[in-house]
Amino acid sequence: MDVAMIRIPPRGRRLLAAALVLPALALSPASPDVPSDDCGPLLEKPGGGTWACSFVDEFDEARLDPDKWITQDTARTGFRTGLTCYRGASNVEVRSGTLLLEARHEGAMLNCDNPYGVFRTPYTGGLVGTRGHFSQAYGRFEVRAKWPSSRAPGLHGAFWMFPLSPTYGRWPASGEIDIAEWWSNQPSLVLPSLHFHGRNPRTDTGWDCRVADVSTFHVYAVEWLPTEMRFLIDGETCFVRSWTPAPPLVAPQPFDHPFSMILNLGVGTARGINAVTAATALPSTLTVDYAKAWR
Secondary structure, three states: OOHOOOOOOOOHHHHHHHHHHHHHHHHOOOOOOOOEEEEEEEEEEOOEEOOOEEEEOOOOOOOOOOOOEOOOHHHHHOOOOOOEEEEEHEEEEEEEOOOEEEEEEEEEEEOOOOOOOOOEEEEEEEEOOOOOOHHHEEEEEEEEEEOOOOOOOEEEEEEEEEEEOOOOOOOOOOEEEEEEEEEOOOOOOEEEEEOOOOOOOOOOOOOOOOOOOOOOOEEEEEOOOOEEEEEEEEEEEEEOOOOOOOOOOOOOOOOOOEHHHHHEEEOOOOOOOOOOOOOOOOEEEEEEEEEEEOO
């Protein structure tokens, strides 16, 4: 049949034209006019308005950006977690658009020098923070990350925040914000928690914040407001908490001054339910796709 010889009535021509246009519209890209900034599409604040991007690192460079991050060195600062010795950039890598923090057994005991004395351990870990480059009071803070798949005890890591200055005294008087703290002996728990004088471990920890598979990427965030903290996993709120510090402090103290962001993975202690043992999965890696903050 010669389709050129078919006579199509006017109404039929209109229907045919519509049929030809609609598939083309369906294949057209989404509108590029979605409001956004350096952090991506604008996010609404709990009280109205939108957050404004104040920090972003998508780890697209060949190395850790020294203008955004420092690496933790126990020998310099004395800071350690459990039996972990942090040795600067030794356990930190940026590769294929991700930040990799590795906990490992070094195969032999090593002397972990620090200002408070030497301790011996075979375990090392990776820790990075924004101290000296970025800190902020209030806002939204977020990472997209995945934890190791191991269910054997002994691994411990976190996305957390620590005050820039001991405004109200030594820890925990000046506060600490744990946005997502993880232990391999309870792998589905990724706990948010507030630390301060007057803290109640039962009510100041988000025991309902769970993830079925922590070894796949999830988004962990906190919206830090003057009156409360809102903790989210994949955009869903899992814990909301206001706080009442011990006298003489009054809320919003001690959470009213700048904090910096920290990411780390190491090992647990020698004893307890998450003690590091021969069964602990080493080496293991915390993988971070991005870190962002808004004000």
